[in-house]
Amino acid sequence: MGSKPYDVIVVGARCAGAPTAMLLARKGYEVLAVDRATFPSDTISTHLVHPPGIASLDRWGLLDGVTSTGCPPIDTYAFDFGPFTISGAPGMAEAPVAYGPRRTVLDKLLVDAAAEAGVEVREAFTVEDVVTEDGRVTGVRGHGSGGRPVTERARVVIGADGRHSRVARAVRPAQYHDKPPLLAGYYTYWSGLPMNGRFETYIRPDRGFAAWPTNDDLTLVVGGWPVAEFEANKKDIEGNWLKMLDLAPEFAERVRESTREARFVGTFVENYFRRPYGAGWALVGDAGYNKDFITAQGIHDAFRDAELCATALDQALSGARAFDDAMGDYQSARDEQVLPMYELTLEFAALEPPPPDLQRLLAAVHGNQDAMDAFARMNAGVLSPAEFFAEDNVRRILAGTPEPTVDQVTGGHHS
Numbered sequence: 150m151g152s153k154p155y156d157v158i159v160v161g162a163r164c165a166g167a168p169t170a171m172l173l174a175r176k177g178y179e180v181l182a183v184d185r186a187t188f189p190s191d192t193i194s195t196h197l198v199h200p201p202g203i204a205s206l207d208r209w210g211l212l213d214g215v216t217s218t219g220c221p222p223i224d225t226y227a228f229d230f231g232p233f234t235i236s237g238a239p240g241m242a243e244a245p246v247a248y249g250p251r252r253t254v255l256d257k258l259l260v261d262a263a264a265e266a267g268v269e270v271r272e273a274f275t276v277e278d279v280v281t282e283d284g285r286v287t288g289v290r291g292h293g294s295g296g297r298p299v300t301e302r303a304r305v306v307i308g309a310d311g312r313h314s315r316v317a318r319a320v321r322p323a324q325y326h327d328k329p330p331l332l333a334g335y336y337t338y339w340s341g342l343p344m345n346g347r348f349e350t351y352i353r354p355d356r357g358f359a360a361w362p363t364n365d366d367l368t369l370v371v372g373g374w375p376v377a378e379f380e381a382n383k384k385d386i387e388g389n390w391l392k393m394l395d396l397a398p399e400f401a402e403r404v405r406e407s408t409r410e411a412r413f414v415g416t417f418v419e420n421y422f423r424r425p426y427g428a429g430w431a432l433v434g435d436a437g438y439n440k441d442f443i444t445a446q447g448i449h450d451a452f453r454d455a456e457l458c459a460t461a462l463d464q465a466l467s468g469a470r471a472f473d474d475a476m477g478d479y480q481s482a483r484d485e486q487v488l489p490m491y492e493l494t495l496e497f498a499a500l501e502p503p504p505p506d507l508q509r510l511l512a513a514v515h516g517n518q519d520a521m522d523a524f525a526r527m528n529a530g531v532l533s534p535a536e537f538f539a540e541d542n543v544r545r546i547l548a549g550t551p552e553p554t555v556d557q558v559t560g561g562h563h564s
């Protein structure tokens with residue numbers, strides 16, 4: 150048996166788990182956060198953090214921890230469709246720029262902030278199963294690096310343990326809007342490839358690739374093809390990857406003049422929503438909701454879950470609201486905020502040519518700076534796709550009138 154019952158045990162201590170634990174500890178709860186990893190450590194993920202995620206870090210008092218590492222700000226998103234490039238500013242009032250901090254930097258910052266807030270952080274601790282009593286989750290069973298079995302108990306166990314979540318496997322939540330993997334992506338790091346504050350992405354038939362700056366003067370370049378080509382292309386990842394870049398010859402030339410500093414890392418992911426709560430348990434981050442990484446929304450979505458879930462759990466644990474009411478609101482707020490972007494992400498991840506209507510719209514966006522900024526903000530998760538593609542907004546863009554875009558009307562803040 151472990152030492153004492155906690156209010157909350159959080160399984161997984163990266164983008165979703167560490168801030169959820171931190172926010173609950175800041176509200177005065179006794180929190181244990183465990184992770185089988187030790188920190189700093191890397192994980193399979195690129196790491197563009199759009200302005201909404203940067204705004205969360207700022208709200209939590211952690212943004213200096215990113216900027217002080219010399220990680221360069223990104224103020225321009227450029228979408229190269231071949232015939233034209235849509236280039237705009239992704240920022241919002243609270244966060245004018247994006248950053249691409251290495252996960253070794255970001256996750257360590259988050260886990261340290263949790264410890265600083267009073268969370269008991271246990272690294273190198275693997276959860277093997279959840280403990281249930283009378284159908285209710287009451288704790289976890291696991292072991293530290295020594296292998297000795299340990300049981301810890303809490304009023305609520307939160308699965309922040311990613312897309313292969315052990316907690317989700319145990320509690321079997323209802324799953325909805327599922328879609329099988331669409332895109333297989335590979336990334337690596339280059340030196341001597343300056344980006345000058347730009348995130349660049351190239352959209353080509355059956356291919357998509359992107360680059361942005363990160364720590365240590367390195368540039369991350371990621372690219373992918375349909376998952377149907379995964380087996381065939383994995384025989385020569387580097388060759389196929391470089392051939393893909395040739396679809397944008399100037400960019401390919403810049404990469405070829407640079408030096409690759411790391412091996413290729415790649416994967417593909419399932420797309421799903423899971424009911425994120427039940428008797429004695431909750432899910433945050435990829436454990437509860439996952440989607441293709443082509444739109445790079447996962448980190449700020451994890452941050453948003455942390456805030457929504459910590460707020461709802463505080464209401465439930467303090468007795469202010471019934472657990473199911475508070476957590477039901479967490480689920481509906483999450484789903485409402487992410488569903489339009491989920492659908493857009495799956496469309497992009499199919500890597501099919503945009504339908505004719507969208508092609509016409511994109512051509513009209515090109516060259517109209519307000520519309521290009523709105524397009525960049527939509528891709529950054531600042532402006533909902535539902536608003537960008539709203540009939541009135543589309544009509545205005547197609548008419549090419551100088552009237553304000555929806556984003557100006559609403560001040561660019563929608564999350």
Ligand SMILES: Cc1cc2nc3c(=O)[nH]c(=O)nc-3n(C[C@H](O)[C@H](O)[C@H](O)COP(=O)(O)OP(=O)(O)OC[C@H]3O[C@@H](n4cnc5c(N)ncnc54)[C@H](O)[C@@H]3O)c2cc1C
Pocket residue numbers: 160161162163164165166183184185186192193194195196197198199274275276277309310311312313314315334415416418433434435436442445446447448449451
């Ligand atoms: C290839 C790729 C590229 C991506 N690019 C981006 C991007 O550019 N921008 C972006 O915003 N998002 C991106 N994402 C998504 C992003 O990585 C995730 O959404 C984000 O990491 C989710 O955080 P999380 O805390 O939920 O899960 P994770 O980061 O997966 O963390 C889960 C943690 O749980 C721990 N854990 C798991 N099981 C156990 C267990 N049984 N016991 C103890 N600990 C356990 C793990 O060790 C891990 O540390 C990308 C994803 C992939 C796969």
